[in-house]
Amino acid sequence: MAAKLADVAARAGVSPATVSRVLNGNYPVAHATAEKVHRAVAELHYVVNGNARALVSARSDLVGVLVHDIADPFFGVIASGIQDSVAEADVLAVVCNTGSSAARELSYLKLLRKQRARAVVLTGGSVDDPDLHGAFVEQLTELTASGAHVVLCGRPPVTDAEGRDVPGLVTVDFDNRDGARRLTAHLTSLGHREIGYVTGPEGRTTSQLRLEGHLMAIRDAGLDEARCPVVSGRFDRASGSTGATELLRRNPDLTAVVAGNDMAGVGVLTELRSRGIEVPRDISVAGFDDLPFSSDTVPALTTVRIPLTEAGRTSGRLALGNESPPPGGLLPVRTELLVRDSTAPPSRGRNSTSGERAPSAKAAE
Incomplete structure (x- = not known):
């Protein structure tokens, strides 16, 4: 039976996303890790399925917008700004209400990845759930590795268990x-x-x-x-x-x-x-x-003013690739005392x- 990507990952002791990054060459991977992947590929005689790769790399016209509570004007204003940016791009923006649940947020990310979403924008602060953090990082990594643009709007940068930034993310961070x-x-x-x-x-x-x-x-x-x-x-x-x-x-x-x-x-x-x-x-x-x-x-x-509409529009442009990512992938948004x-x-x-x-x-x- 032909070896699968998961078999290579298990043999190398890394995640399937890491195997994808090594084989695609689209993200930097530590030299020692890359060597383990290539060795596993050789030992298992793994052959990349060109048709499957083409299918996986294909992007849909779906943009996922994750919010904590769509009834909260804070998220409504941001989502409206995002839709302003994508309205003329011939894409479908779908708002997903997470109810401030880390588990539900993770579920939506999995579904959006299965639908080969073109982009995902996560709005509002992240929810601290150590039991799900690893799975959350893995889903974000899988999304970016597949070519989807992922933007964090109104939350700090995401780091892995070792405190390293997750590659490929763009953060619009409110002060x-x-x-x-x-x-x-x-x-x-x-x-x-x-x-x-x-x-x-x-x-x-x-x-x-x-x-x-x-x-x-x-x-x-x-x-x-x-x-x-x-x-x-x-x-x-x-x-x-x-x-x-x-x-x-x-x-x-x-x-x-x-x-x-x-x-x-x-x-x-x-x-x-x-x-x-x-x-x-x-x-x-x-x-x-x-x-x-x-x-x-x-x-x-x-109050303290956050330019929510413009932050949403900026996030939408970044998600569609219509605006260049900021240096280091981090765009700080200044607040104003009123x-x-x-x-x-x-x-x-x-x-x-x-x-x-x-x-x-x-x-x-």
């Missing part, structure tokens, strides 16, 4: 950490000393990076972290509301609340309003992303030691 740092630094510069934070889902890189930036600003200002509580959320309105409740329970003297994104920020505003707490007179509130509704809230939400009406200096006479809040108009009634 979440520095944007969050500048946002909280804006509040500390106004005089806020007791600032609560509602973070996003645990295990997602976007949540981690924004929290890191927030804590950097808290420490830079020399604030007492015990007086600046952090609660977990889900990047939605409900977690913003419950998060505000829990933050005030932990520290009733808060003068500001930062939400991990604008959706949660709206939940914070709603909860504070229901309690008769005026924003920003009693408590300042800030979000992140600058989603389309952020300037229309009452008061207008101070100061609006929801943040102001703490109320006069109210500080981290007073423990008093000026009554709101509603409370006074």
Whole structure:
């Protein structure tokens, strides 16, 4: 029976993707690894099937766009930007909703590879699942080795178990950490000393990076972290509301609340309003992303702007090969602090030691 590619991989002790890279010569492989593959090929008398190779290398007109939650405007805006770029390229862009599940994301990658997708764009932060990371890296490697363009939009570069970048990927990376740092630094510069934070889902890189930036600003200002509580959320309105409740329970003297994104920020505003707490007179509130509704809230939400539409368009052009990859495969996207009406200096006479809040108009009634 003729040897198969999997047989060569097993004999050489490497993955099928590595065998493909060695035989195709389209990606650099360590000399010792290449020697093992060539030795296995000779020992098994493996012959490349030219027809199969031609079939595998053929690309479809399918572009896969993976999002965590299509109902979240963050992903809708990015996906719309991607479709703007591919609309005139005679390709079909298919949006795949992963529900923030690493397993579902992996399943979609496998299906897209089977369909010989021309390109794949993965949006939003990656989900930390060590049990699936190896399989995730393997699927990305298989996709790029087959000729598909893979773009990561809004997530850090992917590395293998040894910390090496996966070859062939292009990363459009949002500066979440520095944007969050500048946002909280804006509040500390106004005089806020007791600032609560509602973070996003645990295990997602976007949540981690924004929290890191927030804590950097808290420490830079020399604030007492015990007086600046952090609660977990889900990047939605409900977690913003419950998060505000829990933050005030932990520290009733808060003068500001930062939400991990604008959706949660709206939940914070709603909860504070229901309690008769005026924003920003009693408590300042800030979000992140600058989603389309952020300037229309009452008061207008101070936030950090990510150029989501343009990031999506750029990702689409990169996915189709209509734009040259950036040096090193990494394109950083700068964020912008937008100061609006929801943040102001703490109320006069109210500080981290007073423990008093000026009554709101509603409370006074």
